[in-house]
Amino acid sequence: MHDKQGNLSEQLYGNQGQAIYSVSRAGLNLLMMEMAEKNGASLYFNERCIDADLANGEAVFENANTQKTQRVPSDLLIGADGTFSVIRKEMVDKHNHEYNYNQIEHDYKELMIPSGEGGEYLLDKNALHIWPRGEFMVIALANLDGSFTCTLFAPKKGKNSFEVLNTKEEVEHYFTSIFPDFIAIVPNLYQQWNANPTSGLGIVRTYPWHVKDGSLLIGDAAHATVPFYGQGMNAGFEDCRILDELLDKHEDNLETCLEEYSKSRKPNGDGVQDLSMHNFVEMRDKTADPKFLLQKEIEKKFANLFPDKWVPLYSMVSFTNTPYSEAWKVGMKQEKLMQSIMSTPNIEQIWESDEIMERMCSLV
Incomplete structure (x- = not known):
């Protein structure tokens, strides 16, 4: 953390050995394209989705160089087309889905x-x-x-x-x-x-995320968020993981699969957005606040002593597969508990005492 005088201070965001990795978006895209081709996918470049007929599972693409359009049929149309998704717009316009930006x-x-x-x-x-x-x-x-x-x-x-x-x-x-x-x-x-x-910067909320057994949304098309937790892409990958699990679970009934996907993922799309806005306030307003830093030290000490009772919110989101919606609920309960702890008289002097740890145990 860099203060206004240029002084530096360091704050650990996880336990020893835990790290957040910053990766090249272009490099990751290239890797995923190579993996897709190895698994039999055909890739088409300079093709922009401009329209869709979800009732018939068709998408319309326009070539950026020739401006020629083509209508492409599908068994399952997956809208991974980002914040300003054409597939989502079709769901909203033709199928009366909820939408807010x-x-x-x-x-x-x-x-x-x-x-x-x-x-x-x-x-x-x-x-x-x-x-x-x-x-x-x-x-x-x-x-x-x-x-x-x-x-x-x-x-x-x-x-x-x-x-x-x-x-x-x-x-x-x-x-x-x-x-x-x-x-x-x-x-x-x-x-x-x-x-x-x-x-x-903006947040997309929509529901449902599917239409019958023919189309669905993943990633930013379903739950575009602000970047303050660094979880936008991870949330999109999680959509893919959960969808893959549900396709195995409901292999004979695609409509049931997509319905469960919508219902199970929507709360987590909302959850990652709530977490992102909450972390924005912490990053800009609180990381320079001595009382906030003390609160994090107390949480860290308690988590090390009682790992079965307390996982700090940042660690829960960044280093576990805890659903975003559950992490948000647990994090808000933790925040309420910590407000009580931080109101303890002379907390700055006694925070490392057994008394504080025992009190936290009784409140969890």
Whole structure:
């Protein structure tokens, strides 16, 4: 964690040996395409889905180069076409499915910390770097080439918002006064600022996720979320795992399979979205708060002493297969319990005592 004076502090997010890995999206896409082809799939590039007839299991594609369209039949049409899914739109328009898109009040812009002159990392490569500043923050993750991909999350409007950051002087003053150690290692900041777009963030909620036995949604098409837990892609992969299990379970009845898929996955789609927004507030507002950091130390101590009674929320989400909906419910119960513990008189002096651990045992 980088404070406003450029001082660093370290916070472990898991037990020894637990780590979050940052991977190349392009590399992962390439790997999945290779695996798909090895298993008999045919891949078509530059084809954009522009329409669908879900009643007949057909999708219409337009070639980006020739603008020619073709109608493709299917036994099962899987809409993995992202936040602005054409398949989902068809479900909403023609089958009266529920749908809501909620754009949050913050936007984001990607920036880059370059590697050093010798290709070395200018920050610790084995850490998620956060510059928390209340309503806004910067995060940075290491790349393999010595650079860091960084993201500024800030309000659309108001003080310290994207709205007031336009000229070179405004942008450089903002970073110099609020993120001094960041701008010190980004020599071409304003050039990057102009070159990289400012993008919005939003949450997709829809239901059901299927139509009879012919079509379904997975990933962002069903539950696009904000990126503050780093679980968007994992949630999409979990959709695939659960769907695969249900196809085996209901091998003779596809409609029953898809109905159970919708019912079981919807709460977890909502859950990962609730978790993501909750973690956004923690990252930007609380990671610099001494009382919050003490709370996490108490939770960590209790979890080490009584692992069967307490798994911290972040660990539950990141290092277990606990369903997102269950993790959210457990996490909120834990938060209520910890508010009671943190209200204990002189908690800063007695937090390591047996008394506090025993009290937590009685409350769990």
